[in-house]
Amino acid sequence: MNRRKLIAFGLLFLSSSILLRAHGGMIHVMGTVTAVTDHSVTVETTDKKSVEVFLTDTTTYMDGSKPSSKNELKVGDRVVIHAVKVKEALQAHEVRFSQATPASSH
Numbered sequence: 001m002n003r004r005k006l007i008a009f010g011l012l013f014l015s016s017s018i019l020l021r022a023h024g025g026m027i028h029v030m031g032t033v034t035a036v037t038d039h040s041v042t043v044e045t046t047d048k049k050s051v052e053v054f055l056t057d058t059t060t061y062m063d064g065s066k067p068s069s070k071n072e073l074k075v076g077d078r079v080v081i082h083a084v085k086v087k088e089a090l091q092a093h094e095v096r097f098s099q100a101t102p103a104s105s106h
Contacts, residue, residue, distance in 0.1 A: 026093060029053055029081040033097070036073050041095065043079055051090070053081050059092045063099075073097055 029051050035042040042052045061068040073079075077097040083090040 026082045026084060027090060029079070029083055029090065031079065033073060033075050033077045033079055035075065036070070041073065041079070041081070041092070043081065053083050053090045053092045055092050055095075060094045062094065062096045068097075070095075074099070 029043050029045070031043040031045040031051070033041055034044045034050065038055075040052050040054045042050055044050055055070060059070070061070055061073065063072055073095065077099055079095060079097045081090075081092050081096070082094040083092050085091075
């Protein structure tokens with residue numbers, strides 16, 4: 001397999017996964033925010049599953065590449081959440097998000 005095909009395969013695998021084990025034992029939750037409360041964020045993954053991730057006082061937030069806050073996270077935003085499993089729940093270590101872009105009018 002040439003390098004381009006290998007890279008394409010890797011990107012396809014990553015983009016189609018719901019929860020991915022990451023370095024350091026973290027789990028990645030990727031998708032679109034469907035709900036935000038004081039204590040959790042709910043994400044609809046690419047295969048239309050709903051995953052709730054709990055937020056803590058130590059959870060950090062990044063809007064693109066700049067530090068942000070939970071108050072900036074909105075329904076419709078795209079997210080990648082780095083989380084750890086605590087008992088049966090996922091607990092967010094870091095929430096990276098970008099605001100949803102409006103659909104093109106073409």
